Every structure is written in structure tokens, then in C-alpha cells.
Amino acid sequence: MKESKSDALVFFGATGDLAHKKIFPALQAMVKRGNLDVPVIGVARAGWTLEQFRAHARDSLEQHGGVDETAFAKLCELLQYVNGDYDDTATFESLRVALGNAQRPAHYLAIPPALFGPVVEKLATSGCGKGARVIVEKPFGTDLASARALNQILFTRFDERSIFRIDHYLGKRPVHNMLFSRFTNALVESFLSREHVESVQITMAEDFGVQGRGAFYDQTGTIRDVIQNHLFQVLANLAMEPPARIDSESIRDEKVKVLKAIEPIKAAELVRGQFRGYLDERGVARDSQVETFAALRLHVNSWRWQGVPFFIRAGKSLPVTCTELTVRLRRLPKVFPGCDPVPNYLRFRVSPEVEAAFGLTVMDPDDRMIGQQAEMMLSRRPAAGEMDAYERVLTDAMAGDQTLFAREDYIEEAWRIVDPVLKSGTPVHVYRPGSWGPLEATAVMPPGGWVNPVARVANSA
Ligand code: BG6
Numbered sequence: 001m002k003e004s005k006s007d008a009l010v011f012f013g014a015t016g017d018l019a020h021k022k023i024f025p026a027l028q029a030m031v032k033r034g035n036l037d038v039p040v041i042g043v044a045r046a047g048w049t050l051e052q053f054r055a056h057a058r059d060s061l062e063q064h065g066g067v068d069e070t071a072f073a074k075l076c077e078l079l080q081y082v083n084g085d086y087d088d089t090a091t092f093e094s095l096r097v098a099l100g101n102a103q104r105p106a107h108y109l110a111i112p113p114a115l116f117g118p119v120v121e122k123l124a125t126s127g128c129g130k131g132a133r134v135i136v137e138k139p140f141g142t143d144l145a146s147a148r149a150l151n152q153i154l155f156t157r158f159d160e161r162s163i164f165r166i167d168h169y170l171g172k173r174p175v176h177n178m179l180f181s182r183f184t185n186a187l188v189e190s191f192l193s194r195e196h197v198e199s200v201q202i203t204m205a206e207d208f209g210v211q212g213r214g215a216f217y218d219q220t221g222t223i224r225d226v227i228q229n230h231l232f233q234v235l236a237n238l239a240m241e242p243p244a245r246i247d248s249e250s251i252r253d254e255k256v257k258v259l260k261a262i263e264p265i266k267a268a269e270l271v272r273g274q275f276r277g278y279l280d281e282r283g284v285a286r287d288s289q290v291e292t293f294a295a296l297r298l299h300v301n302s303w304r305w306q307g308v309p310f311f312i313r314a315g316k317s318l319p320v321t322c323t324e325l326t327v328r329l330r331r332l333p334k335v336f337p338g339c340d341p342v343p344n345y346l347r348f349r350v351s352p353e354v355e356a357a358f359g360l361t362v363m364d365p366d367d368r369m370i371g372q373q374a375e376m377m378l379s380r381r382p383a384a385g386e387m388d389a390y391e392r393v394l395t396d397a398m399a400g401d402q403t404l405f406a407r408e409d410y411i412e413e414a415w416r417i418v419d420p421v422l423k424s425g426t427p428v429h430v431y432r433p434g435s436w437g438p439l440e441a442t443a444v445m446p447p448g449g450w451v452n453p454v455a456r457v458a459n460s461a
Contacts, residue, residue: 003400014042
């Protein structure tokens with residue numbers, strides 16, 4: 001069934017950090033591409049006028065991607081600003097007026113989850129929620145119980161088809177193209193099973209710290225911030241079965257099945273780290289035990305993957321910024337006396353650029369039959385004007401396409417996997433900023449070791 005398009009976009013938290021960094025650039029891009037021509041109403045409690053709000057939007061664009069004067073002028077015509085507290089009936093009365101005749105507004109809650117309850121309630125009682133979609137930001141809860149509670153709050157007034165839980169990683173072109181690459185290439189897909197794969201590892205490295213988000217980060221940590229959501233999505237894309245049909249539910253059904261096959265992570269299969277200097281960050285508790293690095297092993301007990309260990313590693317203040325996964329194939333038996341076979345691998349880089357590579361053994365230059373390692377690589381940098389993740393997810397939510405959003409059961413399964421270990425109080429080991437994490441991370445080590453992504457200076461298009 002074709003979903004109707006939203007005829008207004010309301011975003012709560014309009015003067016916040018996320019709006020400044022990501023939402024205004026996405027809105028300008030949507031206008032430029034012809035995907036946004038409905039009222040865009042910012043709600044916040046900053047006490048601003050519409051002119052101040054527009055100036056803020058311009059400032060955001062100047063700092064994040066640049067102003068396109070034509071698109072920005074159109075965006076300014078669409079922008080409205082509603083001021084007020086999120087639990088004040090008057091705010092929602094003003095919003096109702098601003099919405100005019102809109103029948104299918106999309107309400108984007110770019111606000112802390114603690115405010116979801118009052119906003120959802122007021123949307124409903126004011127009539128602003130009638131026929132509406134609601135878009136919610138990550139993190140969706142802090143554990144299984146809180147995620148369930150948030151779902152219950154949303155379900156009091158909205159049904160699952162109207163709820164869009166953002167994981168912007170899914171909006172990244174290479175991430176959502178993983179399925180296309182897998183299911184259109186025998187050369188990739190035929191090897192992705194326990195028969196051929198020895199292990200899988202995923203690394204998300206960032207070469208910066210918490211960037212002034214200390215207060216948020218110290219309530220969150222690496223597992224909640226990027227593993228339970230972004231990296232589980234990457235894992236699910238790699239491990240899932242082909243969907244029976246290309247529609248959002250069929251695709252999301254397969255992803256949920258992957259998570260269902262994963263046992264909760266054990267404390268012995270997790271190493272947590274914290275970069276030296278984290279405790280001096282503003283907003284961070286002086287004795288914080290929150291991790292800025294985590295390395296873990298998990299097992300996908302499906303027919304396809306049973307017995308193949310999956311490793312995930314993520315951290316701040318590492319040597320490079322890059323997300324990459326490596327599938328290491330089983331070693332072949334030895335045939336040539338001078339050549340101990342090295343396992344082949346498939347390597348996919350999903351951020352910042354796209355790479356797909358095969359690691360192979362080739363004949364050594366002197367034909368001595370000892371072999372040498374080579375990599376065959378396809379690489380592509382994002383093209384100018386390509387959709388950024390936020391533009392993609394907001395465009396899809398406005399169109400009612402659920403594919404790139406996390407369903408209730410997916411979110412709860414993801415929390416189930418990390419919940420016990422989050423509460424088990426494993427030690428946090430200090431590491432040097434710019435290193436690959438604490439030495440203790442070797443306790444959770446893929447066969448053949450961790451593959452450290454190498455930053456590219458230049459890429460071929
Ligand atoms: C966010 C996390 O969800 O994703 C950040 O909160 C992280 O800590 C970011 O840096 C990474 O996303 P991207 O798109 O910048 O690679």
C-alpha cells in the first residue's frame with residue numbers, strides 16, 4: 001500500500017545541538033532536491049522570534065556544509081517557530097494553529113527521551129497528533145526495560161506503522177547498499193556462511209573524543225552509543241537471509257531473526273576501555289567508569305552462522321575515523337611446500353568512503369611458489385550532492401517508508417543482547433588517545449588479530 005506523504009514537519013528540540021549539526025543541513029538538502037515543500041515548524045523553549053530562528057538555521061548551514069542561497073530562501077519560507085515548554089498546553093495550542101490544515105504531520109522528537117511522555121500526551125490531547133507520524137531519535141532507551149517503557153508511551157497514542165525510530169547509520173548509502181551488494185553478487189554471497197567463514201570482525205574507529213558531549217556520553221558509553229544500534233545494524237545487514245520480498249516488513253523481519261539468534265554477551269567476552277583524559281572532559285564524573293572503547297565477541301546461532309565468532313570493536317580517540325568489516329574465510333589446506341596458505345578475506349568499508357576488497361594470495365615475484373598477499377579493491381568516495389544519512393532518513397519518514405527505521409521488536413532484541421553485560425560492572429582499562437585501545441583488548445581477539453583500518457589520503461572515484 002502506498003503511504004501518503006506527510007504534509008508538515010514539526011521538530012521538537014529545534015534550537016538544540018542535533019538540529020544545528022544535522023537537521024538544518026538535511027532540510028536544506030531536501031528542499032534542494034525537491035523533497036520538501038510543506039511547513040517546517042521548529043518547537044523549542046529558547047524564547048526566540050522567527051527571525052532569530054532563521055538566523056540560527058543560516059548559522060547551522062554556514063558551519064555544516066554551506067548555504068545554498070536559493071534552497072535556503074525556500075526553506076526560510078517554509079520555516080515557522082513555536083515557542084514554549086514541552087509540557088505546557090499553550091505550546092501545543094500554538095502548534096495546532098501553526099499546523100493549519102495539515103492532515104498528516106510528522107513530529108520529530110529530537111529531544112531527550114525523558115520528554116517523550118509529556119510531548120506524546122500533549123500531541124494527542126491537542127489534536128496535533130491526529131493522523132500524524134512520530135519520528136524519534138536514538139538512543140531509544142538505556143536498557144531493555146526503559147526501551148519497553150518508551151515503546152509503551154508511544155503506543156498509548158501511535159501505532160507501530162506511524163513510529164519511526166531513527167538510526168542514522170541505516171541512512172548511510174554504503175550501509176543500506178550492503179544488502180544490494182550481497183544479494184546481487186554470487187562472488188560475495190556464496191562465501192557468506194559457516195562453511196567458508198572463519199570469523200567476522202567489525203571496527204568503528206573515531207579519531208576524536210566526545211567533542212563537548214561529555215554530559216551525554218557519560219550517561220551512555222560506547223556500547224549504548226554505537227554498538228547496540230549502529231554496529232548491530234551493520235552486523236544484521238551482513239548476517240541476514242535474503243528477504244522474501246523487498247518491502248520494509250520483510251526486510252526488517254530478517255534483521256530481527258539475526259538478533260534473535262544472538263545470545264546475550266558474556267562479561268568474559270567484553271573488554272571496555274576509557275581514553276586517558278576522558279575524566280577531565282566537561283560533564284564527565286571525575287570517577288566515571290563509562291567506556292569510550294569496547295571490544296566484544298558474540299555468536300549468531302543461526303543455521304548459516306553457527307560456530308562463526310563475530311567480533312565488534314568501537315572507540316573514541318583511536319588513530320583513524322573509519323567503519324569497516326572484515327570477513328575472514330577458512331584457511332585452505334597446504335599444497336605448495338613453501339606456502340602456508342593465508343586465509344582470504346572480504347573487507348567492506350562503510351564509512352567515510354566505500355570500499356569493497358578481496359584479500360588474496362598471489363604468486364611471489366620470483367615464482368618461488370611461496371606466494372604473497374595482495375588486495376583487490378573497489379573504492380568510491382561519496383559523490384557531490386549525494387544524500388547524507390539524515391536527509392535520507394527524514395525523506396523516508398516523511399514518505400512513510402519504514403525500511404530504514406528500527407522496529408519495536410528489533411530494538412528490544414538489541415537491548416536484550418547487551419543488557420546483562422551493561423549491568424555487570426566489567427572493569428574499564430585506560431588507553432592512550434591515538435592508540436587502538438587498551439592492551440587488555442587482546443583478551444577478545446579475532447583469529448589472525450584485529451584488522452586496523454588504514455585512513456586513505458586519496459581515493460579513486
Ligand atoms: C552517533 C553517536 O550516533 O554516531 C556519535 O552518538 C558518533 O558518538 C556518531 O560519533 C557517528 O556517526 P557518523 O555519521 O558521524 O559516522
